[in-house]
Amino acid sequence: MSIARDFTKRRFWSRFSIQTLASVGFFAIFTGVTDALFPDALPPVGKFLAAAVSVLSIGYGLFQSWPRPVQQSYSSPNTEIHIVEGDLFEQEGNVVVGMTNTFDTEIPHIIDERGVQAQLLTRVYRNDRAALDRALEAELDAHPVVHRFTPDDRKPGKQDSYSLGTTVTVAPAIRKLYFCVAYTEMNKRNEARGSVDGIWRSLNNxxxxxxxxxxxxxxxxxVIGGGQARISQYxxxxxxxxxxxxxxMFASRKEKVASRLNIVVEKRAVRNLDMLELQAFLKSLRPS
Structure with a gap:
């Protein structure tokens, strides 16, 4: 993940200033105490000493403030969170796929072909929509249908709706699972709508x-909330x-979920993020 943009953030310069001044203060206290206890131990303060303190302090400030990969390890629970710039489907391990509560799979007229749900079809199932539908239906048999559209609704695509947060697992590849969760509700015009409360409940599931x-x-x-959810404005x-x-983290404190969570950000969205602030937030989630 590019770190150049972090140098434009106020948080970086604030931290750099604090750490640099702290280093200057340390040297000032050190030389003051040394001079008081051992008057002849230090040479007269001159340009060389001032320059050395300045260089060392700036170096220390840069070292402490330099942007690093945004990640945090936790001991209780034993897990990690990484914020990753890249492709969701190229990450190690299992994948969460956000879907609508009708689990529609037809692209592009019903499902946005640029979304994660569409990529599950095109990249993982190689555009074999029948195979994906069979896998979803086999898992959905264990979940009750909460609403069925009627012919009068004239809804294209699938007609059965499931509870918000319904989660099913498909496994088209060995040792890689795709957790498909309904975090938006689809209406008869195939408009998906989401809410913060609904996404929270869906994540818990x-x-x-x-x-x-x-x-x-x-x-x-x-990153969820944009696209079909249509709540990116707030x-x-x-x-x-x-x-x-x-x-x-709330779920992991109850019982371990995974060894690591990668929150994957598309490249076009990264430029709008304050990575230093996100690092500070991840650090704040450690038990006090």
Whole structure:
């Protein structure tokens, strides 16, 4: 993940200033105490000593403030959270796939072909929609249908709706699971709508499913809230990442979910994120 953009953030310069001044203060106290106890131990303060202190202090400030990969390890529970720039489907381990509560799979007229749900079809199932539908239906048999559209609704695509947060697991590849969760509701015009409360409940269901079937393997999830959910206007990516991390940590404190959670950010969205602030947030989730 590029770190150049972090140098434009106020948080970086604030931390750099604090750490640099702290280093200057340390040298000032050290030389003052040494001079008081051993008056002849230090040479007269000159340009060389001032320059040396300045260089060392600036170096220390840079070292402490230099942007690093955004990740945090936790001991209780024993897990990690990484914020990763890249491709969700190229990450190690299992994957969370956000879907609508009708589990529609037809692209592009019903499902946005750029979304995660569509990529599950095109990249994992190689455009074999029948195979994906069979896998979903086999798992959905265990979940009750809460609403069925009628012919008068004239809804294209699938007609059965399931509870928000319904989560099913498909496994088209060996040792890689895809946890498909309904975090938006589809209406008869195939308009998907989501809410913060609905996404929170859906995430809780995902963590339960991952805990039961994921074998503790690393888990990857995309930033949610935009796209079909249509709530990005009050749930931007920065807040979405914090939301996912907070939900994951609450669930993990109850019982371990996975060895690592990767929150995957698309490259076009990274430039709008304050990575230093996100690092500080992840650090704040450690038990006090």
């Amino acid at each position: 995902v963590w339960d499913e991952v805990r039961a079937k994921g074998n503790g393997d690393p888990l990857s999830i995309a 749930f931007p990516a920065q807040d979405s990442i914090r939301f996912i991390a907070l939900s994951y």
